[in-house]
Amino acid sequence: MVMTLNGELPVAIVGAGPVGLGAAAHLVSRGLTPIVFERGETVGSTLLEWGHVRVFSPWRYNIDAAARSVLEQSGWRGPDDAALPTGSEIVRDYLAPLAALPQIAPHLKLGATVTAITRRGHDKISNEGRQESAFVVRYQDADGEHRILARAVIDASGTWSRPNPIGVDGLPVPGEREAGGRIAYGIPDVIGPRRNDYAGKRVLVIGGGHSAINVALALMELQDEAPGTEIFWALRRNSVAKLLGGGLNDQLPERGALGLAAKRAIENGSMNMLAPFSVERIDMTGDGLTIEAMLAGKPFSLSVDRIVVATGFRPDLSFLSEIRVALDPAVEAPPTLAPLIDPNLHSCGTVPPHGIDELAHPEAGFTIVGSKSYGRAPTFLMATGYEQVRSVVAEIAGDHRAAREVRLVLPETGVCSAAPASSNGEKASAGCCGGPAPKQVDACCVADADAKAEGRAGCGCGDRSAGIKANALDKSMEPAE
Structure with missing residues (x-):
């Protein structure tokens, strides 16, 4: 059992990424004691797995306000607010100094995997005295299995450990597991430590998000050094227009530039586009893989050496089986x-600021924050997670008014809500989603152009509230908290 100096139990945090450590900073700022569990051997271990990738959002959106405050009190000097950090730089210049603070370091458990959370003396079905009972957090480390008691639990464990499989039906395709040694998920460093796996090889990249673009462009860089490298980019849908539409209108310029670079590569034939594409099975053939698929509704076969799967992630709910968690059945x-945040309802990915009211579960005192709170939805921004934990911690501290305030301002993005540029270079009316439409089409955005091409009135997103800022950042391009 872990107790604070005043006899109160600590608040347990699962995950020592940016949002998890942000929650710890908010707790210590309010005089509460955190206990942070991190399955990796260092804080930000997930970020280090994609440490070579530069994020789209500048430093000013990547540092939590409470964390900045406690760091500056220790004499820490932050990086340039306008600079774009890599995953490794976020760990080195922000998370590591934050975790080393005397208010946090003694309460950090590294190499500790949480295996279960429950209520003391209660299984999931037990009601009597439930809300007055402490939480029990079970975890495994090098010394075996342990448990601690906590007054509240904040699950910031992210989704990185559970990548989506190749199958369009949400399941691994036949042969996917057997070929696992030749399949990478997420954003492998194809021009760094993994270079020999990809140089001079035929590589299939599957996915339609910014992670997939990042991998494809890195492979193009490798292609310049190893001309025998062939790149196939497979999309589940028939067009990347919506993804690439933000361009230079994106207020996160690195993201807009990424889309434009991918567009140029498609146009000049540096990448072989396959769309719409769905894998049916994978067979291992010698040192390579034979992929049986459907391309534009017809059977298609492709031989490659490696596959990179960048199709998103899903939450790990396995250790929450005894907690009363309410989740949308789809998202x-x-x-x-x-x-x-449902991508079926919000093609733009715009999300209004939200906090404890939107994050609450039937289990009082338990919340899921960070990218895991978005479930299977594909977009997330670190600043959103910081606002979440500010609100959640305020609620735990009994400051219910602060918990329900809105203190978040997100950058607009051309991918979703930035107004397209008019012919004279000025922005048109705000609120249309999907990025600028092709110049030759009389439409406000790609979605509007597609709708009109099909004989419909338009996409309708020009009526969306311009007051809601966009939050469209591929989850795999931000830390799993």
């Missing part, structure tokens, strides 16, 4: 939050 996010 796997809290029911109040799910309609705000």
Whole structure:
């Protein structure tokens, strides 16, 4: 059992990424004691797995306000707010100094994997005295299995450990597991330590998000050094227009530039585009892989050496089986939050600021924050997670008014809500999603152009509230908290 000096139990945090450590900073700022569990051997271990990738959002959006305050009190000098850090730089210049603070370091457990959370003396079905009972957090480390008691639990464990499989039906395709040694998920460093796996090889990249673009462009850089490298980029849908539409209108310029670079590569034939594409099975043939698929509705076969799967992630709910968690059946996010982020309903990915009211579960004192709170939805921004933990910690501290304030301002993005540029270079009316439409089409955005091409009136997103800022950043391009 872990107790604070005043006899109160600590608040348990699962995950020592940016959002998890942000929660710890908010707790210590309010005089509460955190206990942070991190399955990796260092804080930000997930970020180090994609440490070579430069994020789209500048430093000013990547540092939590409470964390900045406690760091500056220790004499820490932050990086340039306008600079774009890599995953490794976020760990080195921000998370490591934050974790080393005397208010946090003694309460950090590294190499500790949380295996279960429950209520003391209660299984999931037990009601009597439930809300007054402490939480029990079981974890495994090098010394065996342990448990601690906590007054509240904040799950900031992210989604990175559970990448989506290749199958369009959400399941691994036949042969995928057997070929696992030749398949990478996420964003492998193809021009760094993994270079020999990809140089001079035929590589298939599967995915339609910014992670996939990042991998494809890195492979193009490798292609310049190793001309025998062939790149196939497979999309589940028939067009990347919506993804690439933000361009230079994106207020996160690195993201806009990424889209433009991918567009040029497609146009000049540096990448072989396959769309719409769905894998049916994978067979191992010697040192390579034979992929049986459907391309534009017809059977298609492709031989490659390696596959990179960048199709998103999903939450790990296995250790929450004895906690009363309410999740949307499709998105796997809290029911109040799910309609705000459901990609079936929000093609733009715009999300209004939200906090404890949208994150609450039937288990009082338990919350899921960070990218895991978005379930299977594909977009997330670190600043959103910082606002979440500010609100959640305020609620735990009993400051219910602060918990329900809105203190978040996100950058607009051309991918979703930035107004397209008019012919004279000025921005047109705000609120249209999907990025600028092709110049030759009389439409406000790609989605509007597609709708009109099909004989419909338009996409309708020009009526969306311009007051809601966009939050469209591929989850795999931000830390799993």
